[in-house]
Amino acid sequence: MKAREVNFDGLVGLTHHYAGLSFGNEASTKHRFQLSNPRLAAKQGLLKMKALADAGFPQAVIPPQERPNVAVLRQLGFSGSDEQVVEKAGSQAPQLLSAASSASSMWVANAATVAPSADTLDGKVHLTVANLNNKFHRATEAVATERLLRAIFPSETHFCVHEALPQVGMFGDEGAANHNRLGGDYGEPGTQLFIYGRDEFARHAPSHYPARQTLAASQAVARLNQVNPGQLLFARQNPAVIDQGVFHNDVIAVSNRQVLFCHEHAFVEQASLLACLHERVAGFMPLEVPESAVTVKEVVESYLFNSQLLSRDDGSMMLVLPQECRENERVWRYLNQLLQEDNPISELRVFDLRESMANGGGPACLRLRVVLTPEEMCAVNPAVMMNDTLFNRLNDWVDRYYRDRLTQADLVDPQLLREGREALEALSAILQLGPVYPFQR
Numbered sequence: 001m002k003a004r005e006v007n008f009d010g011l012v013g014l015t016h017h018y019a020g021l022s023f024g025n026e027a028s029t030k031h032r033f034q035l036s037n038p039r040l041a042a043k044q045g046l047l048k049m050k051a052l053a054d055a056g057f058p059q060a061v062i063p064p065q066e067r068p069n070v071a072v073l074r075q076l077g078f079s080g081s082d083e084q085v086v087e088k089a090g091s092q093a094p095q096l097l098s099a100a101s102s103a104s105s106m107w108v109a110n111a112a113t114v115a116p117s118a119d120t121l122d123g124k125v126h127l128t129v130a131n132l133n134n135k136f137h138r139a140t141e142a143v144a145t146e147r148l149l150r151a152i153f154p155s156e157t158h159f160c161v162h163e164a165l166p167q168v169g170m171f172g173d174e175g176a177a178n179h180n181r182l183g184g185d186y187g188e189p190g191t192q193l194f195i196y197g198r199d200e201f202a203r204h205a206p207s208h209y210p211a212r213q214t215l216a217a218s219q220a221v222a223r224l225n226q227v228n229p230g231q232l233l234f235a236r237q238n239p240a241v242i243d244q245g246v247f248h249n250d251v252i253a254v255s256n257r258q259v260l261f262c263h264e265h266a267f268v269e270q271a272s273l274l275a276c277l278h279e280r281v282a283g284f285m286p287l288e289v290p291e292s293a294v295t296v297k298e299v300v301e302s303y304l305f306n307s308q309l310l311s312r313d314d315g316s317m318m319l320v321l322p323q324e325c326r327e328n329e330r331v332w333r334y335l336n337q338l339l340q341e342d343n344p345i346s347e348l349r350v351f352d353l354r355e356s357m358a359n360g361g362g363p364a365c366l367r368l369r370v371v372l373t374p375e376e377m378c379a380v381n382p383a384v385m386m387n388d389t390l391f392n393r394l395n396d397w398v399d400r401y402y403r404d405r406l407t408q409a410d411l412v413d414p415q416l417l418r419e420g421r422e423a424l425e426a427l428s429a430i431l432q433l434g435p436v437y438p439f440q441r
């Protein structure tokens, strides 16, 4: 039995809403204050998980975090009972209540950077939690993410979960969204390609939008994860595309095994990076999309590269795309042409993820890839693995607890806080997580 890639998808939380919190992420800015539908959002995500599990791709789920985050509001000076804290924040600083209520932990590609055991010096699977330092609402995820990952990967024989890097801009780290692994079979040592947008020492940075990932952070993550130094590469994302809304590398590139599917403007000195990958990766196959076929603007609108490239046993690959790709004529034409060409991609699969997409999160943002050997797989908390039973239970759970409309103004409702806690109490039992949530302690 060989190692397999397991996709862990974030389950959308009960307070999913559009607050325009992410400067540099154009979808977030564009949909600020629009009406959201948390129930639909959670169901759209669950349907993707179920469909991929049914198609034979190992699939698991990562639960949402407790929101509103009362502790962080207390840290900002709001006081009284939990309900009073929320009420005061809502009336005095609604934007802070929004940040403390964001369901952004759903985008688990930003939860951590993972190193499979085939790549590490101690032969364990390493996961370094991302500090998400660039955005306040996201930086508050790190502590709870660590706790959740420990509940999902409890075995210290097989797994090593590292706390996030220091919370400072110099070490801004956004996790797996800026990390690619290339190679042959999943269980063989791979080449880990870390992508950064900012190098504080060299003063490389875009001019308009922030670059969230730094080189210093990527290097620290590689050290913590004990990646064999011979398997490491660091490359810089093109600052011009960050300024066009490519706030994470997974908005402009996706890799799987020997394939790197990316735009021609994705990286600085792209030709030499690809030449280096040709030397390192046996059978390396770059699929570079030219600007003449799909512009960077169209990339950002359609999320073409925020797709999942999944391997079948016969070596062929399926590309999992958001429906926005089908709705863009030029993108869809390019994709159908790609299917005809000589490459492993043999199927396109489209999902409606509109609720998440409107905040800038596509199929790839919603999943964290973890390569596991059969033995490591057995050491994962089995209750998080997606199957018919879990799918039905989670759907019922969503029906029972989630609202179907939410605006920023609703966040102040103390009933939402109570609903959330009741729901997470039930969820932690379904997923056998133990008392992971702050209100349970």
Ligand SMILES: NCCC[C@H](NC(=O)CCC(=O)O)C(=O)O
Residues within 6 Å of the ligand: 017, 018, 019, 020, 021, 022, 025, 028, 029, 102, 104, 107, 109, 110, 138, 177, 248, 359, 360, 361, 362, 365
């Ligand atoms: N990988 C996709 C991450 C999307 C996420 N969006 C947000 O947080 C938007 C939240 C809001 O604006 O309500 C981000 O930008 O980090």
